[in-house]
Amino acid sequence: MIVSFSGDRFLCRRAGRAALAAAGAAPGAAVELAEGMSAQDVTRLASQGGLFGRATLLLDFEAAFTGAAGVKPRNEVMKALEGVTGGATIVALDPDATPARQKAWRALGDHRHLALPRGDRLRDWVASELGEAGVESEPAVAAYLAEVFGEDAAAIASEVQKLAALDERIGLERAKAVVNREATRDAFDAIERIAAGDVAGAVAVTRRLVDAGEAVPRVFGALAWQFMLVAKATGLRQREGARRIGGAQAAAALGAAPYAAEKALALAARLDEAAVAAALAELLAADVAAKTGRDQELALDGVVISLARRWQRAGSGGRRA
Template identity: 35%
Template sequence: MVLAFSGDEFLIGREARKVLRAQGYYVSNTNSLVEEITGSKVKDAIFQGSLFGGKAVFLDFDSGFVGQSDTKHRNEVMKVLQAVPDDVLVVIVDSKATVGRKKAFSKLGNHKHLPTPRFDNLHRWVRKELLANHVKFESRVPIVLAELFEQDLGGILGEIEKMLSLDAYVTEELIYSLANQSSPQNTFELIEAIVRGETSRALMICEQLLVQGEEATRIFGVLNWQFEHVAKCVGLFGPGKEITPEMASRELKIQIFAAKKALSIARRLNEDRLLLVLEVLLDGEIGIKSGRDARITLGELGIRMASIFTEA
């Protein structure tokens, strides 16, 4: 029996181990081939297992075939796999499987593709893992974990293991603490203060971000990213045209929660005020790049941007 997995390297490795364990196979009774795989090695592993009453063979195509020169060996292995006895389980991981190999795997036995979860799918995946591990958590925890670790699924599961050891209700603050990330202030809190028109708070957050060691260029990068999407949302508006977060997400090719945020800000701006916001950002960025004092430049930017929203 042949079971092949393609897609995300972490997910397929975990799923392969899960399948082997479910069938009663562990390191001690599994013949693993992970380097310099050849047709003869696979043939020996398969038929040696069959001779002793059934065994499992694990093949890692990712590390077993390196470079174009191994194409010949991989083709040899694919031919050997056509004659796998029923009492031998062959589990294959091939994260970069081509369409042709996926079809071949399906003909040989069973093939399962596990893509890397992204955007809202990543949030759902994190939430599912938290629930599966019986972790109690705030609603934003899956989003925060996804923002911190992005597609590092192993890193996310590592954080979940930390949560389990604490046996505590998981909050956003706890996540930052476990991940050794400074959470007292972040650039998104600066955006919140700006949008609420809180000039003094915006100034305070700008100063605290610099004290925490944030680079001014990185802060501007996040602000530019946010207001670039806000500008695009303003461009989507039209007479009698209702824009939903789902529509904005598709048009801007961003996650739903990011689209919601951009839309909520865009609805507070007309084109004239949007131009003022973008001018302030440009002035600040030019100031930083020309060597102007970061504390003064960021402080002025926070006050000027928040003032625009105070008038909105």
């Protein structure tokens, strides 16, 4: 039996685990093949059933095959799967499968494409996740989670499980208190305004966070984390050159959720690594000053104004500061 999944990576892996459980595989019992996977490995392991029951394999195509170098070995594995016999259970995760490869998977067995919905359909999907988890909530909660986490299915699913554990009816304010993602998300808004040289806009974002009850050190921390992420993204863009960087690749390389990775990449296209490093150094110095006696809110306002003016002076292009 071969079951395969494409689409959103988190949804693929979750569905893959469910497929293994439905096939009777105990948690952790499947042999997982990822980086270094070869046709020979698949053929050999798929035939190792017998006294110990059916062979059970989990094949992670995204981790195993990347770029042009991965095309030949991937095709060899697909060819090897055509010859698998003996009742092996094989679950394959191929998030980036093209329509042609999805067709090839369907020829091998059961294939499901699990794309994460967008727009209003994303809100409906979140509402469905809440319902399946047994969360009784106001309609606004699904819209809020969709707005905060965007297309980060893993983060949404994690928050849904947190809300489910509360075992109570969830209203919007309760959801906001549990999720507590405003500082992290709005930090990108502040950085975008800083990079645009929008002094008033940048200050307005950080003051809104403080007025909403966020501690100043937390706001400093969120800004610093986002600037470090942008610095990593500028380095990633330089290494990749003109090659397109996919959301999943960026998330893996930066160690961040897809939403944050995509935001960082967009900002990295407008800023150079030296400018980001200088801004980060100034931000960290202000954070230290705020913790050693200086008025914290004044320190936050001061560094945000200074950074925005830095890019304002550099001009609308923002490539040097």
